[in-house]
Amino acid sequence: MPYKFSDGQRHKFRKPNYRVSNWPEYNESLRQRGDLTIWFDENLLSEWCAPASGRRGGRLVYSDLAIEICLSLRVLFGQPLRQTQGMVRSLLKLADLDLPVPDFSTLSRRGAGLSVCPLPRIASGPITLIVDSTGLRVTGQTGWLDQKHGDRKRRKTWRKLHISLDPESGEIVTSMLTTEHVGDPAALPDLLHMTDRHIACFIADGAYDGQPIHDVIKDHCGPDVEIIIPPPANAVCGSYAVRDAHIKAIRAKGRMAWQKQTGYGQRSRVEAQIGRYKTVIGDTLRARKMETQTTETVIATKILNRMTRLGRAEFQRVS
Known part of the structure; x- marks a missing residue:
């Protein structure tokens, strides 16, 4: 970057000042990021339970959408899986929705290799x-362990x-x-x-x-x-x-x-x-296995993109 090649002369350059030109809209977008309702899909009632696969064996209870919503709340708020289960259960109760809630073991198992639905493309x-x-x-x-047993070579x-x-x-x-x-x-x-x-x-x-x-x-x-x-x-x-x-x-x-x-x-x-x-x-x-960690990062990037679509700051140079 440019500053690395002129770090010793930065005091000679006047630092420019910027201001946010769309502060009311950007301020509202920051408030919406804390709104729990935007992290629930509109098709929650119809797509919460998994459809019949038509194959032999046990049927999945929860759809990929339901697992993704629960894991998104976990990544967003940094909670363990048990606390995530309690949060989703309380939110569905407050919304007066009679839907089953996946337990923490189901979230851990289904998180590996979960197909995360991408956001629709805005422009081409x-x-x-x-x-x-x-x-x-x-x-x-x-x-x-280092304090108890001394320094050792870590993986x-x-x-x-x-x-x-x-x-x-x-x-x-x-x-x-x-x-x-x-x-x-x-x-x-x-x-x-x-x-x-x-x-x-x-x-x-x-x-x-x-x-x-x-x-x-x-x-x-x-x-x-x-x-x-x-x-x-x-x-x-x-x-x-x-x-x-x-x-x-x-x-x-x-x-x-x-x-x-x-x-x-x-x-x-x-x-x-x-x-x-x-x-x-x-x-x-927070996940332990590589497959679940991959799902965690995909959900995290989707969360950041959804926050970006709520509103971005527009800067204007004033001096």
Whole structure:
């Protein structure tokens, strides 16, 4: 980002001031995020119970929609499964709805591999896709054993969340959870295959620099896609045309001018989205198994997208 290359001279630049131009609408959207009714689907009564599958064996009692609603409340409020069961039971009682409530063991079992219904797409057309990743801790790890038995070598107990963001709508397009051993370039092909939108511009940091990643993006998005990936400081020309053009532009005008010309500064939005994820949802996964953790992150990104659709702040520079 630009501040990294001029950190020692930041005192010479006057910090711009912004104000929210749509404060009444944005203020109301913040209130609606605490409204419990928006997290219940409109088809609650008709789709709470699972339909007959027509196959032999026991019939499911609860539909995927019912399980998703319960797990969404759990992720949103950070509660254990037993407290989530009690919350849903009390909400249905207050709404005077005579519906069965899934118990905590059912929520835990059905959470693995749950098919989460995506939000309907608002607009169509080509988009700008910004990709980044972050680490999430696994719950249950404390320092009690270290204090009792001394320092010992721990196994890594964290996961890596890869997300792609559309800066125009502010929504997370796709998300994928992997182990800590999967690098960003290795996860990119699967992340792109999950995207059903036409990508006109791809933006990522220097971790995605390289000919193989460039070929993967071209194969998925087409030859006309604009790829904005900064080369390292010691990069030399001779690899491929797009990278060579970036190197020549940086040498001629400087890295900050290149970032302003190409729009690479938009990558800060995906970093802000990651910070928003850890502020609203948290930086710890509550589930224990990988399949359930994947469902937890998919539901979390859907919650953030629903909050975004309630209203976004529009900033206007005043000085």
